[in-house]
Amino acid sequence: MSTELKEAVKPPSYGAGAPDKDAFTGRNGVPLYARNGVQSDYRTYEIYQRERVHEATDKIRPIQLVSEEFARDPYPALEILRENYPFYRDWLGNSFWVTRYDDVTSIFTDEANFETRPKRWFYGIEDLGRDLGQELPVLEAQARGIDANAERIAREIVEGFASNGGTDLAIEFAARFPMELLACVLDLPRQDFPQFVERYWRMQRGHLWEPKTRQSGLQAIRDLVAYFRPLIEARRAAPGDDLVSAIAGLDTDGGPATAEDLVITLLEQDHETLHGALSNMWFLLLTHPEQMERVKAERRMLKFAYLETLRHSAPVLTAHRFSRHEVERFGRLIPIGALLHCSAAAANRDPRQYKNPDDFIVGRKDLCQREPRGQYRADGLPAGIAVGLGKPTRHPAVPEDRPRSLYAITRDTATTASNVLLEMLPALKLKPGAAPTLRCLRLGEMHTCWSLPVIF
Amino acid sequence: MMNTEPFASVFARAVGADALAGDSDSDMQALFPLMPLGQTVDMGHAPDGTPLIDPRLFYSAEFRRNPWPYYRLMRDHYPVFHNQLNNTYYVTRYDDMTECYFDDIGFNTIPKGSSNGVLGNVTHELSGVEHRRRRNLFGQHLVGKALDNRVPAIERLAQEMIDDWENVDAHWKIDRDGVRTIELGQAFADAFPVRVVCDVLGFPKEARGNFVYWYNSIMGGLGASETHKQGMEARQHLEDYVESIVEERRARPTFLYDNDGNVIGKDIISKLCESQVDGDYLSTEEITALIALVVAGGGETTRGTLMNMWYSLLQHPDQTDAVARDESLWDAVFHETLRHSNPIGGQPRHNTFDVQIHGIHIPAGSLIEMVNFSGSHDERIFKDPDSFNIFRPDLYTGKLLRSGYRKEGKCSHMAFGVGPHMCPGAWISHQEAVIGSRIIARTMKNPRINVDRMPKDIDGVSLAPIGINKTRELWLDYDLA
Numbered sequence: 001m002s003t004e005l006k007e008a009v010k011p012p013s014y015g016a017g018a019p020d021k022d023a024f025t026g027r028n029g030v031p032l033y034a035r036n037g038v039q040s041d042y043r044t045y046e047i048y049q050r051e052r053v054h055e056a057t058d059k060i061r062p063i064q065l066v067s068e069e070f071a072r073d074p075y076p077a078l079e080i081l082r083e084n085y086p087f088y089r090d091w092l093g094n095s096f097w098v099t100r101y102d103d104v105t106s107i108f109t110d111e112a113n114f115e116t117r118p119k120r121w122f123y124g125i126e127d128l129g130r131d132l133g134q135e136l137p138v139l140e141a142q143a144r145g146i147d148a149n150a151e152r153i154a155r156e157i158v159e160g161f162a163s164n165g166g167t168d169l170a171i172e173f174a175a176r177f178p179m180e181l182l183a184c185v186l187d188l189p190r191q192d193f194p195q196f197v198e199r200y201w202r203m204q205r206g207h208l209w210e211p212k213t214r215q216s217g218l219q220a221i222r223d224l225v226a227y228f229r230p231l232i233e234a235r236r237a238a239p240g241d242d243l244v245s246a247i248a249g250l251d252t253d254g255g256p257a258t259a260e261d262l263v264i265t266l267l268e269q270d271h272e273t274l275h276g277a278l279s280n281m282w283f284l285l286l287t288h289p290e291q292m293e294r295v296k297a298e299r300r301m302l303k304f305a306y307l308e309t310l311r312h313s314a315p316v317l318t319a320h321r322f323s324r325h326e327v328e329r330f331g332r333l334i335p336i337g338a339l340l341h342c343s344a345a346a347a348n349r350d351p352r353q354y355k356n357p358d359d360f361i362v363g364r365k366d367l368c369q370r371e372p373r374g375q376y377r378a379d380g381l382p383a384g385i386a387v388g389l390g391k392p393t394r395h396p397a398v399p400e401d402r403p404r405s406l407y408a409i410t411r412d413t414a415t416t417a418s419n420v421l422l423e424m425l426p427a428l429k430l431k432p433g434a435a436p437t438l439r440c441l442r443l444g445e446m447h448t449c450w451s452l453p454v455i456f
Numbered sequence: 457m458m459n460t461e462p463f464a465s466v467f468a469r470a471v472g473a474d475a476l477a478g479d480s481d482s483d484m485q486a487l488f489p490l491m492p493l494g495q496t497v498d499m500g501h502a503p504d505g506t507p508l509i510d511p512r513l514f515y516s517a518e519f520r521r522n523p524w525p526y527y528r529l530m531r532d533h534y535p536v537f538h539n540q541l542n543n544t545y546y547v548t549r550y551d552d553m554t555e556c557y558f559d560d561i562g563f564n565t566i567p568k569g570s571s572n573g574v575l576g577n578v579t580h581e582l583s584g585v586e587h588r589r590r591r592n593l594f595g596q597h598l599v600g601k602a603l604d605n606r607v608p609a610i611e612r613l614a615q616e617m618i619d620d621w622e623n624v625d626a627h628w629k630i631d632r633d634g635v636r637t638i639e640l641g642q643a644f645a646d647a648f649p650v651r652v653v654c655d656v657l658g659f660p661k662e663a664r665g666n667f668v669y670w671y672n673s674i675m676g677g678l679g680a681s682e683t684h685k686q687g688m689e690a691r692q693h694l695e696d697y698v699e700s701i702v703e704e705r706r707a708r709p710t711f712l713y714d715n716d717g718n719v720i721g722k723d724i725i726s727k728l729c730e731s732q733v734d735g736d737y738l739s740t741e742e743i744t745a746l747i748a749l750v751v752a753g754g755g756e757t758t759r760g761t762l763m764n765m766w767y768s769l770l771q772h773p774d775q776t777d778a779v780a781r782d783e784s785l786w787d788a789v790f791h792e793t794l795r796h797s798n799p800i801g802g803q804p805r806h807n808t809f810d811v812q813i814h815g816i817h818i819p820a821g822s823l824i825e826m827v828n829f830s831g832s833h834d835e836r837i838f839k840d841p842d843s844f845n846i847f848r849p850d851l852y853t854g855k856l857l858r859s860g861y862r863k864e865g866k867c868s869h870m871a872f873g874v875g876p877h878m879c880p881g882a883w884i885s886h887q888e889a890v891i892g893s894r895i896i897a898r899t900m901k902n903p904r905i906n907v908d909r910m911p912k913d914i915d916g917v918s919l920a921p922i923g924i925n926k927t928r929e930l931w932l933d934y935d936l937a
Contacts, residue, residue, distance in 0.1 A: 058685040063515070066541060094543040094823040122540070168464070176463045194466040201470035209540035211508035212500040219503065323821075335806070337821025339543050441475045443541075450476055 059084050062092035071440040074317060074447070075358075078346035087330035095339040096332075099346035101353045101382060103330060107321055107342050108385075113329075114321040114340065119267055122207040123218070129260030131268045132247060138265065139403040141246035145185030146413055153180045154417035158424045162456075166431060169286075170452040174279035177417050178271040187242035192227070199224050203263075204270050208444045221263055229259040269406075276315020276448040277414050280438065281305055282421075283449040284313060284360050286430045291362045296422065302415045304363040310348075311367055311384025312360045313438060315446045317345040344385040345447070353382045425456040488516035490914045493921055494842070496525045506533050511541035521913075521923040524842045527830035536816040544823045545816070548830040550837045550870065552813060554860060556805060556826060557875035560584060563805040563824065565877065574677045574687040575748045580877055587876065593731050593738070594746050595880040597656075597724045603883055605712065605720040606656060610887055612715065613651050614895045617644055621899075634937050637906050640766055640930040641759070644896065649758035652888050653750060658710050658723025663697070670694045671755050674748065694751070695744045698725075702740045705729050724750075750881070756926075758885045760799030762892060763927035765789050768796060768844045770905045770932070771919065775846050780897065786890045788846040791853040791869060795832045796844045797922040798871030800879075802827040829924060831870035838867070856882050900934035 060080045064070060070077055081088050082099035089096055098104050107114050120126055132138050157176055161167040179197050188196055199220040206217015232248045236256075239245040247265065250257040285292045285305060295301045321340045326333065334340075349357040354366050363369075368383040421428065430436070431453035440447050468476055487510075488497050497518065500508040507529055513519050519526060530537045530548045537546040547553050556563040564583040579590045596602060621629065621643055628642040647668075654667050670690050677687015702725065709726035711719045721727075728743045738746075769776055769789050779785045805824045810817065818824065833841040838850050852866040860874035861867065872879040879885075897903070909931035911920040 058682050061682050092542060171464050171467055175467055179463075194461045197463075197466050198470040201467070205471070209511055211510060215500070215502050215508065335821050337819050439478065441471065450478070 057085050057088065060088075062090045065090060065093060065097070066443060068443075071443045072437070073439075074345055075349065078343055079349070081343075082346045082350060087332060089332070090341075093339075095341055096334065097341045097343060097346075098330075099343045099350075101347040101350040101385075104342045104344065104347040104385060107329075107340060108319070113324055113327045115324050117320065117322060119207045119270075120264060123214070123221075125218075125221070128221075129258065129262075129264035130252075130254055132250060132252075132257060132261050132265045133269045135250055135252065136403060137246045137250060138243065139406075141241070141243045142185060142406075143404050143409055144241065145187075145243060146181060146409055149184045150181060150413045150416050151420060153177065153184060154420040155424070156180075158421055162424060166453065166455040168451060169282050169454050170279050170436075170449045173417075173421065174275055174282065174449075174452070177278065178274045181274075181413070182271060185243045187240055187244065196224075196227075199227075200266070203267055204272075205441075205445065208442065210442060213442070221267070224263045224266075225259045228262050232257070232259050232262060272316055272446050273310075274410050274414060276446050277306060277309055277410070278417065279449045279452065280313040280315055281309040281414070281418065283436055283438065283452055284309055286428075286452070286454065287436070288360050291360060294362055296426075299419060299422070301362055302418050302422075303411065304369060306411055306414050306418075307367060307369060307384060308360060308362050308364060311354070312348065312358075313447070314344045314348055314385065315448045317440075317447050318343050318444075348384050428454055428456045431455050484512070484516050488513055488518040490518050491522055493522055493913070494525050495522075496529060509534065509537065511539045514539070514542075519923075520925055521921050523829065523924045524833055527827065527833060528835070530827075531830060531834060531836075535814040536818070538816060544825055545818050546825045546827050546830075547813065548827045548834075550831040550834040550867070553826045553828070553831045553870065554874055556824070557803075557873055557877065560587070560876045562808050562811070564808055565803075565805060574674055574684065574691050575745065575752060579746065579749060589733055590742075590746070591880055593733070594724060594728060594750065597727060598880055598884045602721070603887060605714070606884070607887060607891065608715045609655055609712065610652055610891050611895070613655060614644075614648065614892045617648060617651075618895055618899050631936065634935060635933050636936050637909070637931060637933050640896075640932055641763060641928070644892065645759045645762040645930075648762070648892055649755045649885075649888060652758075652884075653754040656724060656754075656884070657747060657750060658705075658712070658725045659701070666693075666697065667751070671751055674752050675756055678752070691748060694748060695741070698744045698747055699740050701725060702729060702743055753879070753881050754885070757799050757879075757881070758888050760926035761790070761793060761885065761889050763930050764797050764799065764922055765793040765889060765893060766896075766903075766932070767905070767919075767922065767927045767930050768793050769846070770903060772844060775844075776903075779846070783894050783897070785846060786893050786897075787886075788851075788853045789893070790886060790889050791851055792844060792846045792848065794871035795838065795851055795869035796842075797924075798828065798832060798869070799926050800871065801829050801924055803873055803877065826873070828870040828873060856886065900932070901936075903932050903934040906931035906933045 060077060064077050078099055081097050085097075086100045086103060087096060087098060098107055118126075118131060120128060120131075154177060157173060157180060161172055167173070179193075179200070182200070183193050183196060202213075202216045202220035203224060204217075206214045206220065208214070228244070231244055235242070235245040236248040239249055244262065247257045247262045250261075285295060291305070295305050319342045321342055323334045323336060323338045323340070326336050328334070348354075351357050354364070366381060368381040432455075434453045436449050436452050438447055438449050441450070491497055496507075497513075498507075499510045499513070502508060509526070509529060513526065527548060530546060535547070535549050535552060537548065538544075539546060547556060560583050565581050565587075579587060582590065621638070624638065624643050628639040630637040650667055650671060651664065654661075654664055659667065670693065673683070673686045673690030674694070675687075676683040677685070677690065705726045706729045709722050709729065711726075712721055712723050714720050725743065725747070728738055728746065731738055769779065775789075779789060803826050805826060807818055807820055807822055807824060810820050812818070832838070835841050838848065840848075850866055852861040852868045854861065856872065856878075857868065858875065858878045868874070872882040905919070907919065910929075912918065913920050
C-alpha cells in the first residue's frame with residue numbers, strides 16, 4: 001500500500017474549522033473531496049447514497065455507545081464523536097448522534113422536521129391517557145404548591161438527619177426532597193408515601209429498553225391509576241388547593257380528567273432535573289472545595305452553581321428526536337423515522353462554545369446566567385442544555401399572566417433547598433475516604449451521583 | 457413530618473438495591489451464563505407468563521453458541537421482536553420473512569451503506585428495477601449454462617489443491633502411523649473459494665495474493681468496525697487495480713477455457729465491459745462495485761459452508777457412511793447444513809410505509825432484520841429443526857429457486873434468502889461446495905474429526921456447537937492406506 005494511497009483515504013475535514021484545500025462541495029451540498037487532485041463524483045444511482053464517500057469512523061466502535069463504560073462515564077466517547085464525527089451514523093444502534101452545541105440546538109428548535117415522542121410512546125401506551133401538564137390550572141397548582149412548601153420541606157428533611165453527624169446526601173437529600181415535595185403538592189396521605197415513592201420510581205424507569213424494568217413500570221402505572229381513581233373522585237367532590245384537585249377539576253375537550261390522565265401527567269413531568277441537579281451540584285461542590293468557598297462566601301452564587309451543574313454534568317444526557325420526513329442535515333440524508341440522539345452532555349462540553357468546558361466554574365463568564373425561556377441563547381451567550389426542560393411550552397412568552405416557567409421553578413426550588421442545607425449545616429464536607437462518582441443506573445437513564453456520604 | 461419507614465430503604469426497594477450498589481449488570485457472563493444446549497437463561501416473565509427477552513442477550517457468548525432456543529422464544533412469543541436497545545425489529549418466522557422478502561417495495565433495502573462505502577455502490581442496496589437490471593448483468597454469468605461451463609474449471613482447481621496436500625505446512629498436516637491429521641481450513645476451505653472467484657472473474661493468477669488482502673480487509677471493514685479504514689484502503693486499492701484491468705479488457709477481452717483448452721466464453725470482467733444499461737456502457741466504478749460484491753460475497757460464505765458441512769456431517773457417522781456410499785447425497789448435505797447452520801444470519805430491510813405485523817406497529821423507516829437463521833429453524837416448517845438430518849423429508853434439496861420452493865410437504869431453506877434479492881452466488885456456491893467436498897471425500901479414507909484438537913463445549917467433553925458462529929478450524933484424521 002503506497003503512502004499516497006493512504007493519504008487519499010483520509011476522511012474529509014467535515015465541519016472542522018477551515019475547509020481542506022482539496023475538499024469541495026457536491027451538487028447537493030454534500031462535502032466531497034478530491035482524490036489525487038482529481039474530482040471524484042457521487043458513487044450513486046439514488047438519492048440515498050448521497051453520503052460522504054470514504055468517510056472512515058475508526059476512532060470509535062458503536063458498541064462503545066452501549067457499553068457499561070458508557071453508562072458510567074460517557075464523556076470520553078462523546079468527545080470522540082463531537083470532535084471527529086459530529087453527525088455520527090450508529091449502524092449498530094440504527095440511529096444518528098448529534099454532539100455539537102449548534103447542531104443539537106438546531107435540531108431542538110426544528111419542530112417542523114424533528115418530533116419529540118413522549119415517554120408513553122416508548123412505553124407503548126399512547127392511548128392510555130392525556131398529558132395535562134400544559135393546562136393552566138395544573139401549572140398554577142404546581143407552582144403554588146412548590147413555592148409554599150419547598151423551604152419548609154427542605155428544613156424538615158435536614159432536621160431529620162442534622163443530629164446524626166453524617167448522612168448520604170444523594171439519597172437522603174437529593175432523592176428524597178423531590179419526592180417529599182411532589183407528595184406534598186399532590187397532598188397525599190402520609191401513610192401512602194413509601195408506596196407512592198416506590199411506584200413512582202418504577203414508573204419513571206420503565207420506559208427504557210430493559211424488559212423487566214418495563215414490566216415493573218407498567219405494573220406501577222396500573223397500581224397508580226387504581227390508587228388515584230378514588231382519590232380523584234373524592235377531590236372532585238371536595239376540592240383542595242393541591243395538584244390532584246386541580247386535575248380533578250379539569251374538563252377539557254377530551255372530557256373530564258381521569259386517574260389515567262393524572263398518572264400520565266406525572267409520568268411526562270418527571271423529577272429528573274431537580275433530583276439530578278441537586279445530586280450533581282452537591283457532588284461537584286463537595287469535590288471542588290474552591291468552588292464551594294465561593295458559594296459559601298456569596299449565597300447568590302448558588303444559582304450559578306446550579307446553572308453550571310446543568311452544563312457541566314447534565315443529569316439527562318440525551319434527548320431523542322425522530323425525523324418527520326426524509327431531510328438533509330449536516331451533509332447527510334436522514335431517512336424518514338430516523339432516531340437522533342441529541343446529546344446534551346456532548347454539546348454542553350463543546351469547546352466551540354465554552355472555554356475549558358471540562359472545568360466546573362461557578363459563575364463562568366461564557367455561560368448564559370439567566371433563564372433562557374425556551375431559547376438556548378440569551379445575552380448572546382449559550383445556556384447549558386438541560387434536556388428535561390427543553391420540552392416546548394404551548395404558552396406564549398408575551399402575556400404578563402403567563403404561568404411561571406418550570407425552568408425557573410425548578411431552579412429556584414433547587415437553590416432554596418440547597419440554601420437551607422448550607423445554612424443549617426455550615427461544616428458540611430465529604431466523608432474522608434469517600435470517592436463518589438456519577439453514573440447511570442442503567443444505560444440511557446439519569447447520569448447522577450447515587451452515593452454521596454458527608455459529615456458535618 | 458411523621459416518621460414511617462426510613463427513606464433509604466423505600467428508595468432501595470424502588471430502584472433495586474443491586475442497581476444502587478452499582479454491581480448489577482456489568483458482568484455479561486453472570487447475566488447470561490452458558491446453558492446446556494437447548495435451554496435458555498431465565499430473563500424474567502411478564503404478568504401473563506410470557507418470557508421476556510433482554511436485548512443485551514444478542515451480545516453474549518451464550519447466544520452465539522446456543523441461539524436456537526432463544527430464536528424459538530422469539531418465534532413463539534415475539535414473531536416481531538422490537539429490540540429497543542438497538543432500535544431494530546426482528547422478524548423471525550419463515551412465512552413472515554417470505555412475505556416481506558417478496559415485497560421489495562414495501563420492505564426495501566434502503567438502509568444503504570450498511571457496507572459503509574467499503575463495497576461501493578453495491579447492487580443489493582438497490583431496489584426494484586434498478587436492482588434487477590444490475591443484478592442480471594453479473595448474475596447471468598453465475599447460473600445455468602454459464603455455470604455449467606465453469607464446472608470443469610472448479611473441478612480442476614479443487615483437484616490442484618488436493619494434489620498439493622503433500623506440500624501443506626507440517627503445522628497443519630501431520631502424518632503418523634498411517635493416519636494423516638489435517639486442518640481442513642488451511643488445506644482447502646480458506647483458499648478454494650477465493651481461487652474460484654478469482655478464476656471466474658478472470659483475474660490473472662498473480663492477483664491471487666492481492667485477492668486475499670482485498671478480501672480480508674473488505675470483509676473486516678464492513679459495518680462500523682475499527683478496521684473500517686483498512687477496508688476503505690483495500691477498496692481503493694481494488695478499484696485502482698480493476699481500473700487498470702478494465703481499461704485493458706475493453707480493448708482486449710480474455711476468455712475461459714475448458715479442460716481441453718477450448719474457448720468456452722469470455723470471463724466476467726470482459727463480459728461486463730461490453731454490458732450496457734440504458735444504452736450506456738458500465739463505468740469502471742460500476743464494474744468495480746459489482747466485483748467488490750463478488751469478492752466479498754464469494755469467499756467467506758462458501759468457506760464457512762464447506763467447514764460447517766464437514767463438521768456437522770462427521771458428527772453423524774450413519775449419515776457419513778451413507779454419503780460415502782452415494783456421492784449424490786452431497787447435495788442434501790449442502791442444503792441441510794445451510795438450513796441447520798448457515799453462515800449468513802439475515803438481511804436488513806426498511807419498511808417504506810407504517811406496517812403492523814402480528815399486532816406490532818412498525819413506523820415507516822424502521823430497520824427490520826429478517827432473521828434467516830430463525831426462519832430455517834421454524835418448527836412450523838421443519839420438524840425437529842434443531843437436529844441435523846440430511847434425510848429429513850421436509851427439506852427441498854433440488855435446484856435452488858428464487859421464488860423459493862414449497863410443495864408436497866417440502867420447503868427450501870432460508871440461507872440465501874428468497875425473492876428478488878436472493879443471493880446471486882447461490883448456484884455457484886452450491887457447485888463449489890459440493891464438487892469440492894466430493895473430491896475431498898474421494899481422497900480421504902474413513903475421515904473422522906480429531907476430537908482432541910477441536911474446541912469443546914462447556915462440559916469439556918463434547919464438541920463445541922456451531923451456533924451462529926462459523927467453524928474456524930476443523931482437524932480431520934483419515935487413513936493413508
